[in-house]
Amino acid sequence: MKKFLSGFSAAAFLAAALCVVPAARAWSAPPAAYGYGQEPWAVPPPELQGVESQGFHDGIEGARKDAGNHRPPNVENRDEFRHPPVPHRDRAAYRHGFRRGYQVGVEHLMRHGRY
Structure with a gap:
């Protein structure tokens, strides 16, 4: 059960990171020029x-x-x-x-x- 939870936590973290990174890029400031x-x-x-x-x-x-x-x-x-x-x-x-x-x-x- 412990391996399942640690595996699930890592998978949940990876899925969340993949969803957040594109959104962060979309909201980043435009180049200075x-x-x-x-x-x-x-x-x-x-x-x-x-x-x-x-x-x-x-x-x-x-x-x-x-x-x-x-x-x-x-x-x-x-x-x-x-x-x-x-x-x-x-x-x-x-x-x-x-x-x-x-x-x-x-x-x-x-x-x-x-x-």
């Missing part, structure tokens, strides 16, 4: 590198959030702009990229009636 390839307007300009590029991307996302929540567009109201998630030495570069990304996002979303 997913949004860039889908929307050409959201691609950071080539002159923005590193922290500026990160800021640009975050600015686009900030504009999307504001549009989705029907907030008036104002980059100064974004927490990410006021308190950049980067080291102090990189804050000016991040804010520069964020402001550009936010502006591009607002212009694109306004043109498509999402604001």
Whole structure:
């Protein structure tokens, strides 16, 4: 009886694992560049590198959030702009990229009636 239970437990574990792994893969996050390839307007300009590029991307996302929540567009109201998630030495570069990304996002979303 003990062998049956240990064999049953192993079989049950294997069956559960086979059911869970495909589901976990289906819910995993998309690759980091997913949004860039889908929307050409959201691609950071080539002159923005590193922290500026990160800021640009975050600015686009900030504009999307504001549009989705029907907030008036104002980059100064974004927490990410006021308190950049980067080291102090990189804050000016991040804010520069964020402001550009936010502006591009607002212009694109306004043109498509999402604001």
